Amino acid sequence: KAGVTQTPRYLIKTRGQQVTLSCSPISGHRSVSWYQQTPGQGLQFLFEYFSETQRNKGNFPGRFSGRQFSNSRSEMNVSTLELGDSALYLCASSLAGTEYQPQHFGDGTRLSIL
Amino acid sequence: AQTVTQSQPEMSVQEAETVTLSCTYDTSENNYYLFWYKQPPSRQMILVIRQEAYKQQNATENRFSVNFQKAAKSFSLKISDSQLGDTAMYFCAFGANSKLTFGKGITLSVRP
Numbered sequence: 001k002a003g004v005t006q007t008p009r010y011l012i013k014t015r016g017q018q019v020t021l022s023c024s025p026i027s028g029h030r031s032v033s034w035y036q037q038t039p040g041q042g043l044q045f046l047f048e049y050f051s052e053t054q055r056n057k058g059n060f061p062g063r064f065s066g067r068q069f070s071n072s073r074s075e076m077n078v079s080t081l082e083l084g085d086s087a088l089y090l091c092a093s094s095l096a097g098t099e100y101q102p103q104h105f106g107d108g109t110r111l112s113i114l
Numbered sequence: 115a116q117t118v119t120q121s122q123p124e125m126s127v128q129e130a131e132t133v134t135l136s137c138t139y140d141t142s143e144n145n146y147y148l149f150w151y152k153q154p155p156s157r158q159m160i161l162v163i164r165q166e167a168y169k170q171q172n173a174t175e176n177r178f179s180v181n182f183q184k185a186a187k188s189f190s191l192k193i194s195d196s197q198l199g200d201t202a203m204y205f206c207a208f209g210a211n212s213k214l215t216f217g218k219g220i221t222l223s224v225r226p
Contacts, residue, residue, distance in 0.1 A: 003158075033214070042218035043205060056213050090159065099209030100147045100166065105159035 002027065004106035006091050012112045018079040021109045023091030025072050029104070031097025032074040034066060037088040037108070046089075049074055050097050078111075086113045116141045116208050120217035127196045128225050134181075135191045135220050137206030146210040148182065148189045153219070154202040162204070165189065196224045 005024040013019050025032050033056075034046040045058040049068035068074045072093075078085055088110050092103035117140045127133035139148070150162040165173045165182050172180050177194045193200055201224045206217040 031212075035216075043216035045213060045215065048212065056211075088157070092159075097212050099212055099214070100164070102149065102161040102164060103214065105151075107156075107158050 004091055004093050004104050006089075006106035006109050008109060009107065010110045010112075012114060013081050014114050015081055015083060017081050018077065019081060019111065021076045021078075021089055021091075021111075023074045023076070023093075023106060025074070025091075025093030026104055029093035029095055030072050031094045031101075032068055032072065033092045033094075033097070033103060034074070034076050035090045035092065036060075037090055038086075043090070046076065048097055055097065081113050083113050085111065087111060116143070116146075116210065116215045118206055118208050118215050118217035120206055120220050122220050123218075124221040124223070126223045126225060127193075129196055129198060131196055132192060132194045133196055133222065135193070135204055135206075135222065137189045137191070137217055139187050139189065139206070139208050141187070141208065141210065143210045146208060148180075149207040149209060149214070150178070150180070150189075150191045151205045151207060151216075152200075152202045153205065154199075159205070163191065193222075198224050198226060200224050 031050045033048040048056040052068045063079045066076045088108045090108045092105045094101040146167045148165045153159045163175045181190045203219045205219045208215045
């Protein structure tokens with residue numbers, strides 16, 4: 001079974017631009033969660049999608065948005081990029097997103113803002 | 115809101131020895147799950163072990179075991195017979211209401 005696939009692996013953008021990151025979950029998994037990982041803040045939860053609906057959202061500004069498609073693939077968008085958005089963005093999938101199910105992570109997208 | 119605290123930023127252990135990684139959490143929830151995830155230098159995060167809060171018995175997975183103290187809200191990970199491949203960042207995580215909250219992680223180095 002293929003794992004969670006995130007594209008692209010690396011991205012360099014400048015302040016003010018916008019970016020879209022993609023995540024393909026493991027086949028059969030309907031829940032996709034997104035996390036931002038930085039050395040200072042650790043792993044912070046962005047949002048979770050299940051069956052195309054956002055069920056949970058972390059404390060991030062509205063510049064961070066996402067969506068999920070009918071095939072469970074998910075995209076995350078960040079508009080008006082700021083230097084502080086430089087981070088590793090991780091996507092994780094699970095069968096139904098319940099708290100007892102282990103999450104399967106992708107390799108992440110390293111976003112650098114110049 | 116839940117908080118997860120990993121107070122040790124890094125630790126080092128000799129190969130074949132035992133090491134314990136600490137984690138405390140704060141919550142008002144009664145039903146929850148606790149996890150330890152491992153992130154090797156190659157980046158992909160993988161699940162090490164999981165503990166159900168309603169179970170008294172500590173979870174064990176081969177060389178990995180936990181010491182779960184519910185009243186003290188403590189959830190430590192013990193790695194026995196440490197191997198070079200255990201070198202990684204380890205994250206403690208709390209799961210409730212379909213959401214995971216992570217600690218800031220601890221960098222574990224296994225010395226040959």
